[in-house]
Amino acid sequence: MIESVSKRAFSGSSGTYNVHALELAAARERKLKGLNVTVRFLDDTEHVFHVEKRAKGAVLLEHVYQHLELVEKDYFGLQFSENGCPHGNRSSEWMRWLDPSKSLKKQLGNCQYPLHFRVKFYVSDPSKLLEEYTRYQFYLQLRKDILEERLVLPASTSILLASYTVQSELGDYNPEEHGPDYLSHMQLIPGQTEEMERKICELHKLHKGQLPADAEFNFLDHAKRIEMYGVDLHRAKDNAGKEIQLGVTHLGLVVFQNNIRITVFSWSKIIKISFKRKQFFIQLRREPSESYDTLLGLNMETYRSSKTLWKSCVEHHTFFRLHSPRVKRRFPLSLGSKFTYSGRTEFQTMSEVRQRGILERKFVRSPSKQLIKQPTPAPPIEDKGKFLTAPARPPGPYANKVTSLGTKEPKKAWTEDSRISDDDGGFLERTLETPYSPGVAGRVMSYADDEPPSPTLNGGTDTNVPILVSRVAPNTPADKCTPRLSEGDQLHQINGQDVSHALHQDVVRLIQEARSKSSGKLFLTVKPTVLLQDSPEPEEQYDFSIPGEALRKSMQTLAEGLASGALLARYETLYRKHPDMPCDEAMKAQNLPKNRYRDISPYDSTRVVLLNAPGGNDYINANYVTMCEGGISNRYIATQGPLPNTVDDFWQMILEQDCDLIVMVTTLSERGRPKCHKYWPDLGEEMALHNVLVKTETEELDETGGVHFREFILVDVQTCDQRRIRHLQYTAWPDHGVPDSPAAFLQFVERVREARRTGASDAPLVVHCSAGIGRTGVLVLAETALCAIERGRPVRPLEMVRSMRRQRAMMIQNASQYRFVCESVHAAYTKIIAEEEEGT
Missing domain, CATH: 2.30.29.30 (Pleckstrin-homology domain (PH domain)/Phosphotyrosine-binding domain (PTB))
Incomplete structure (x- = not known):
């Protein structure tokens, strides 16, 4: 048919366009003018980037950052090898960083090897990294540094870091899902052995409740203390x-x-x-x-x-x-490198x-590599520069032994703790429970494997507290032995091995390893304590006939308790929630979304009840707390930091309670996680709510940069009544732990006391942090103690905590907060005494 068409048909008004040939030519031209650069990322994935030959290194870096959607990108760089030497060889002089200011062609030449994306500048503290994704990249880098043995670290630290990796990847330990060999195929530590995996498993159980981001932050927080970190x-x-x-x-x-x-x-x-x-x-x-x-x-x-x-x-x-x-300076005749x-x-x-602002983004975490295990000897237990070897088998039949009965496998050294929250930038300090009860020196005790865990041990050099027994369970060997093991007893030796300066985890591990020996016998040496029961000191013990004597004696007792660790031991014996005070309102379905944390709820008997709240729901996560000391009654409302859906309730509470002072002891976000919703408008602006109108009239920052002063105008929409609300926000508390020094915090407490004295009403002071229990409790106890000192009354911090917890559960959340506030109170008293002596 085509043959029959005449040539005339293709002449005149006709034409062709060779698409395929032109596409091939364009592709060849692009190939000649550009470079295909392979970049290997920290999760071992690779991506090919196409850039022009004349482009500078900054162009490729920007492509990489965009590919990863990195915000805090300046900590990272691209490293390459000119001769293909292994990237793990940290001492090789041939590993070079890509220079953003120089052309790619000049730097890479004909290099056929991939470029490695990695951390170039190791941050001094992971809390400086505001993005969760940035911290994840640092976490991947440090994992790679450890596995490739570029980062030298103690064996005990590597096991601890590995346990956080397991928590990040597998979540909470579950005995039904995680069998005895559930770690055997994960590459966690160089030279990984079954003994290492057993220790990692025990530490994994302690991390219950930590999200992947939390576990990775704790990984980084411990890694930063390694001597070779970021070197x-x-x-x-x-x-x-x-x-x-x-x-x-x-x-x-x-x-x-x-x-x-x-x-x-x-x-x-x-x-x-x-x-x-x-x-x-x-x-x-x-x-x-x-x-x-x-x-x-x-x-x-x-x-x-x-x-x-x-x-x-x-x-x-x-x-x-x-x-x-x-800024670069150009000198035509300058010598040396520019x-x-x-x-x-x-x-x-x-x-x-x-x-x-912080970018909340979702990303997929990469799992650990599969491991082909090669058995190697188990490492010794290390403790800050010295080695604690596992106790050897005792030489004699009765020397330094504690006998264990039964043939079943020994229980694990730690049990799970379901009391999990993440208040004020730190996790709860978990209690490590062990089935082995330390006894008085020279005593032999026996244990049956079917008995419940007996003592609760706290302390260690990692917490700057002696190893103490804070609780003894009834009907256990520790309870039945003569003389009875008591709360506050200090552990000194395990089978003759000094543990007075050991880490907590190593002490428990030594006890467990001694228990697993064929003899199953253990000998412990303890120092008995004088604090044999959890009861407040009776007021008759203080001599009130001499002015200031009762206060002086109480402060002396406080100082001695801090030095010996007995003060913290008694704190650990307190109940966190009163067993006879229900929190039923907080558990109702309509109120659950109003709780910031699932385990922090207000008592029904002391909760603040809203009268005219939007929607008719009277619930808010807040409690009345009244502290009476030295003839003064300080009234508080302790509440959580408002959520986006509880801002209306918060201001309704301020309106109904006639409050004129709000104390905020947190920042809006810490470590990339929201701690409190911003419940006030910007300076000069207004926020219209259901029943009130809020306007920010003034906002100032003090000379230290740690305290914000604000004044709000609160308008009742129904009556048009106006009220001035003062707002003090303390932001100098670090993201993790407690402040290094009590001085700045005490200054803030004095400002709160001054604001209370100059207030227009005697309404309760509203104080909140994130959950409304940790830093909130610290501030309440500090102000109460300062009032007692001012009036020459004795300070009983343990009784104050007990009083607070009868009104709101879990006030002063952990031992480090309790220690800090006790140190602050003692520092305030010492300062007052010094000023009085100078005045005389």
Whole structure:
């Protein structure tokens, strides 16, 4: 048919367009002009990026950041090898960082090896990382550093970090799902053994309730304390020719020898760093007692390694110490390297993230690699520089033994604790329960495996508290032995091994390992305590006939209790929730969404009842708390930080209770997690609610930067009545733990007391943190104690906690908060005494 068509049909008004040939030509042209660069990420995935040959490194970096949707991107970089050497070889001089200011073609050349995305600047504290996804990338990097043995760390620390990895990936320990070998296929530690897996399993049980983000934060929080954390190592030789390693960190230059830190030259002590050929020089600041400058010279392996170290110092100093990079100056005849750090600093990164807000994004976490196990000897237990070896089999039939009966497998050293919350930037301090009861020195006790766990142990060098027994369960060997093991007894030795300065987890592990020996016998040495019962000291013990004597004696008892650890031991014996006070209203279906935490509920008998709330629901997570001390009755409303759906209820409570002072002891978010919804409008703006109108009239920040002062105008919509509300917000409490010093907190408490004295009404003071129990309880106890000191009355902090918990459950949430507030009260008393002595 086509043959019959004449040539005339294709002549004249006709044409063709060769699409395929042009597509191939364009593809060839793009290939000639561009580069295909493979980047391997921290989860071991790879992605190919196409960039122009003439493009600079910053273009590829930006493609990578966009691919990951990174916000806090300046901590990361791309590293590559010119000769294909393994990336795990940390001492290789051939590993280079991609320079954003130079062209890719000049840097990569014909490099066929993938670039590695990794952390370049290790943050000093993970709480500085505001994005959960950024912390996850740091977590992946440190896991890789450990598995590739670039990060040297004690065996006990590696086991602890591995337990957080298991919690992040598998969630809470469940005996029905997690069999005896559930960790055998996870690659967690180099040289992983069954003994290591058993210890990891025991620690995994303690992390119940932690979300993946929580477990990863705890992983980073422990990793930052490792001596080799974030150290960029470079090989060198000193003047005597000894092999050393120079590490560049956020602190400065660290000198190592055989992986042991010798000395640190902080950035504040360094005047200048320079290099010339293979020599590297450090000029130190002159001390007041010196009449000369100190110049240290070190020999590097090659000129290139010397320059690489110098560039790393320039980048780390600029990133961590300066607010903005130094501007390049162009000198036509300048000598030496013109290299400067051109990226953003840590200060700029943190400022930008705070301004734009935290990005809540969802992402998929990558699982651990599968492991083919090779049996290796189990490591010794370590404790801050010394080794605690597991106790050997006793030499004699009766020497230093505790006999265990039965043939069943021993119980685990820890039991699960279902009381989980995440209040005020920290998890509950879990009680570690063990089936082995320490006894008085020289006593032999026996145990049956079917008996319940007996003592509760607290303390250890990791918490700066002696190892103490805080609870003895009834009808257990510890309860039945003669003399009876008592709360507050201090554990000193296990089978002759000194544990007075050991970590908590190592003490429990030693007891468990001794129990698992073939003899199954244990000998413990304890120091008995004088605190044999959980009861307040009767007031008759204080001599009130001498002014100030009762107060002085109570403060002496407080100081002695802090020093011995007995104060915290007694605190641990208190109930968290009163057993006879129900919280039924909080558990109703319509009220559950109004609770910030599932385990923190108000007592029905002391809860605040709303009278005219929107929707007719009278529930709010708040309790009346009244503290009577020294003839003064301080009234509080302790409540949780408002949620988006409870802002209306919060202001309705302020209106109905005639309150004029709100104390906020938290920030709006911590570690990337919301702690309190912003329940007030911006300065000069108004917030219209169901029954009230709120306007922010003033907002100031004190000279320390840790206290915000605000004044609100609260308008009753129905009556048009106006009331001035004062708002004090304390933001100097760190994201995790407690403040380092009580001084700033005591100043804030004094400001709260002054605001209460100058108030227009005697209405209760509204105080809240996130859950309304931890920092809230600390503030209530501190103000109550200061009132007692002011009137010369004795201070009984344990009785104050008991009084608070009879009105709102779990007030002062954990032992570290209790210790902090007791230290603060004692510091306030000491200051008053010193001022009185100066006045006389």
